Amino acid sequence: KAAGDPLITEIQDWNRYLGEGVDAAPYGSPSEFEAHVVRRNVPWLTADPVSSINFTPLHELDGIITPNGLCFERHHGGTAVINPAEHRLMINGLVDTPLVFTMEDLKRFPRENRVYFLECAANGGMEWRGAQLNGCQFTHGMIHCVVYTGVPLRYLLEEAGVKTNGKWLLAEGADASAMTRSIPMEKALDDCLVAFKMNGEALRAEQGYPLRLCVPGWEGNMWVKWLRRLEVGDEPWHQREETSKYTDLLASGKARRHTWVMDVKSVITSPSPQAPVTHGKGPLVISGLAWSGDGTIKRVDVSIDGGRNWQQARIDGPSLPKALHRFYLDINWDGSDLLLQSRAIDDQGFVQPTKNELRSARGENSIYHNNGIQTWHVNTDGVVENVEVS
Ligand code: MTE
Ligand code: CO
Structure with missing residues (x-):
């Protein structure tokens, strides 16, 4: 007669002893048996972790929502740590009334909940010349998808009053990299959000706490984190991140620019x-x-x-x-x-x-x-x- 499976025939410790009480972990963590499910860096890709990327462990996830602690991080000057009471969002440039909002001001505008992916334009960038990195975490993991809660950017621009020659918007971050990107006004007025929550809770510091811009469907670089300023202008600003970076050099020697949409x-x-x-x-x-x-x-x-x-x-x-x-x-x-x-x-x-x-x-x-x-x-x-x- 075959021996029974001890996991069936024997009483196990977790069945014999009481577990931890409700207050053992006031903010919960994943099971200890899931400790391998983490963001990972490829250290040789970048010179320094403050201007680097780690990757979402896509191979371990299911469904469509990325848990907050597993959303890949891409920063050009490290994670800014900002007390929300000291955070301000300014709108200036070609507007009737330049404005400064506190976080409390922003939370008095009507808000919306939207599920969007954010993909870094460089996702898969190492694979152009052939198969290189061995894992979808590394070949495709510069993407996450969360439910954002935020104020449509349109409402803030309406409050300031965009002048008729205001055709472009410059979004600027408050971090050490002062990330700046030009965004056409039609997109800003269409579906952009100024978000303060992800998956129901406050943004994580790595994702731009207390405020980030969402530019749905467009390259991740434009989703400015730690958003502190929006300037309205009549032409693009030609910042570093839209000239020497985030442009696509073709075989002819010409470069494609303003390639904002992340394709299918x-x-x-x-x-x-x-x-x-x-x-x-x-x-x-x-x-x-x-x-x-x-x-x-x-x-x-x-x-x-x-x-x-x-x-x-x-x-x-x-x-x-x-x-x-x-x-x-x-x-x-x-x-x-x-x-x-x-x-x-x-x-x-x-x-x-x-x-x-x-x-x-x-x-x-x-x-x-x-x-x-x-x-x-x-x-x-x-x-x-x-x-x-x-
Ligand atoms: N915003 C600021 N202020 N600073 C940054 O370094 N990195 C950009 C963008 N917004 C960046 C930023 C890039 S290149 C990407 S791909 C996304 O943020 C990454 O967002 P995540 O860190 O939430 O994944
Ligand atoms: Co990016």
Whole structure:
């Protein structure tokens, strides 16, 4: 007679002894068994952690919302620590009445709740010339998606009264990098938010506490954190971050600029190099994320043979504009090698390109706006690697 599983037949300690009381952790933390689910840095990518990035552990997450403590961080001058009582937001330039708001003032405007992804334009920037980093955390983890609570920027601009020649807005951060970006007025008046909450609680310091700008669907660099000033002008300012950075050098030697929208994109998050298949052949859940700065995701196709054949994946959960979408393909794995790919299509009809299509259009000098199709090789042992197919 086979011995019973002691996890069934024996009484375990957690079943025998009382646990901690309700006040043991006034602000909760994840289970101690989830300690490996953390943001990670790639130290050789940048010279110093104050002007660096860490990456969201996409391979460990599900659904569409990123927990606050796992949202990737990108700062150019470290995290500013600001007491909200000492924070001010100024509106100046081509306005009828220059204004200064306290945080308390801002919380008296009507507010909205919106789910948006934020993707750094440099997400995937290391992969332009070939497969490089072994994990979707590193190839695609400069993205997060949270519920923001904030005041539509339109209300603040209306309060100040934009002059008729006010066509551009300069957003400026209060951190040591004084991040500054020019934003066209149509976008500012359309769907931008001045946010003070993420996923229901105050912004994390790393995400711009007490106030950040949300520029839905547009490159993360424009989402100015620790937002302290909005200047209205009649032309763009040509700041560092919109000239020498965040422009795309083409093969011709010309650079594309004002490439604000984050184009349609997707990635399989599991299986992936950090999330290998450990259970052998049989039922296998293939899962991933898709998003588009132009709208919602209409369809995601998945290939298990490197793009020869495609099957339509199942999108599950909310399908919101300019937010992450979660997809699944449930297969019966026969244990053979797989070349996994996903391809997203948005409601404007944009189709995610292959990496080679992207290179023939843009050359190989680019850093930003790499939305090419990712390939993962799964071997017969379930080990997964970042590869490219030609
Ligand atoms: N805002 C300020 N003030 N300072 C910064 O360094 N980094 C930008 C943007 N806003 C930055 C900033 C960049 S490049 C990105 S991708 C996003 O913030 C990152 O936002 P996160 O740290 O919340 O992920
Ligand atoms: Co960025």
